[in-house]
Amino acid sequence: MLDSSAAIPDDRRPIDMAQWRRTRRVLVLQGGGALGAYQAGVYEGLARRDLAPQWVAGISIGAINAALIAGNPPERRVERLRQFWNEVSSLFAPLPAAPIDGLRTWINRSSAALVAAIGAPGFFHPHLVNPFLAPAGTAAAISVYDTAPLRASLERLVDFDRLNDGSTRLTVGAVNVLTGNSVAFDSTQRRIGPDHIMASGALPPGFPPVVIDGDPYWDGGLVTNTPLQFVLDEQQREDLLVFQIDLFNARGPVPRDLADVEDRIKDIRYSSRTRLNTDMLKRIHDSKKALRALIDRLPENLADDPVVKPLRRLAQEYATTVVQLIYRQKPYEGGTKDFEFSRQTMLEHWASGLADVDRCAEKRILPQTRHSGLTVIDPGLAE
Numbered sequence: 001m002l003d004s005s006a007a008i009p010d011d012r013r014p015i016d017m018a019q020w021r022r023t024r025r026v027l028v029l030q031g032g033g034a035l036g037a038y039q040a041g042v043y044e045g046l047a048r049r050d051l052a053p054q055w056v057a058g059i060s061i062g063a064i065n066a067a068l069i070a071g072n073p074p075e076r077r078v079e080r081l082r083q084f085w086n087e088v089s090s091l092f093a094p095l096p097a098a099p100i101d102g103l104r105t106w107i108n109r110s111s112a113a114l115v116a117a118i119g120a121p122g123f124f125h126p127h128l129v130n131p132f133l134a135p136a137g138t139a140a141a142i143s144v145y146d147t148a149p150l151r152a153s154l155e156r157l158v159d160f161d162r163l164n165d166g167s168t169r170l171t172v173g174a175v176n177v178l179t180g181n182s183v184a185f186d187s188t189q190r191r192i193g194p195d196h197i198m199a200s201g202a203l204p205p206g207f208p209p210v211v212i213d214g215d216p217y218w219d220g221g222l223v224t225n226t227p228l229q230f231v232l233d234e235q236q237r238e239d240l241l242v243f244q245i246d247l248f249n250a251r252g253p254v255p256r257d258l259a260d261v262e263d264r265i266k267d268i269r270y271s272s273r274t275r276l277n278t279d280m281l282k283r284i285h286d287s288k289k290a291l292r293a294l295i296d297r298l299p300e301n302l303a304d305d306p307v308v309k310p311l312r313r314l315a316q317e318y319a320t321t322v323v324q325l326i327y328r329q330k331p332y333e334g335g336t337k338d339f340e341f342s343r344q345t346m347l348e349h350w351a352s353g354l355a356d357v358d359r360c361a362e363k364r365i366l367p368q369t370r371h372s373g374l375t376v377i378d379p380g381l382a383e
Contacts, residue, residue: 041353
């Protein structure tokens with residue numbers, strides 16, 4: 001990734017916030033369960049600066065947050081996000097921050113164990129029948145939890161008519177259980193309903209698959225935990241400002257015990273594909289740059305050659321700026337962080353997202369762009 005503290009290259013120019021607001025803004029939200037409150041905080045920070053997205057892409061909990069954003073008018077989005085996150089964390093009243101990390105670790109693990117046992121309000125609860133006793137092929141036989149509460153929450157908090165009216169584009173990712181292929185459900189191509197959002201978050205074996213048009217779908221994170229590729233795969237015809245919100249940090253210490261090992265495995269597994277996507281985009285940019293340089297060196301009589309014309313179109317680029325905001329977990333969080341839904345932790349995650357956007361603005365990281373090609377900014381590297 002490029003260090004945002006590095007000198008600005010010749011082909012990048014400082015611009016004001018007004019120009020950022022004219023650029024097509026995309027919010028990319030990956031999966032991460034309870035960590036999704038961080039994404040809500042980031043959205044609130046962007047909205048405060050008039051940088052709300054025109055396109056939201058999400059997977060798993062990111063798809064739920066994305067639906068809450070795209071399916072509400074701008075003035076109600078933060079309110080709806082708070083309603084959802086307050087409800088799913090309502091089993092645990094806010095507590096004073098534990099003064100000792102070890103004590104807080106115990107509190108967090110206890111709340112995660114409670115969620116595993118009884119579920120999260122407005123999200124999921126255990127099936128009444130044990131999976132090993134349920135009839136084969138039923139939802140109860142192939143999953144631990146019932147997600148009917150999530151459907152009710154989506155129907156109550158998301159205006160699906162608004163979500164599909166084209167004012168804010170929505171893309172959510174899922175995996176076809178039969179083929180194993182990743183699928184993008186996009187509001188510009190089909191009508192999106194609660195089933196598409198639930199399919200994106202149907203993480204097995206916890207949640208059952210969701211059937212859409214006769215095919216069963218699981219959580220999109222089984223193939224890729226970030227929907228960035230859905231955005232980059234589209235033929236680009238304008239400059240993009242992409243806020244990629246990652247919930248798992250690729251950087252971390254050497255584990256000290258098995259709990260640390262579990263935590264580190266999860267971070268590496270779910271963050272590595274994000275790096276793969278941005279690295280691939282960088283390689284594509286370098287290839288297009290080289291192709292443009294080669295075309296510019298051709299004799300003038302070849303400018304309109306039928307072989308050169310498609311190559312010229314292929315080499316064309318718009319500016320893509322990816323601002324990567326990564327949740328950096330607290331010392332007391334561990335391998336249960338993605339299903340630890342306590343109110344105190346939810347509020348901390350939300351505040352972290354809001355603070356990271358504030359930090360970007362304070363460092364003046366945002367007012368930079370390129371005439372063309374790729375810029376990847378990780379504000380954390382500048383600290």
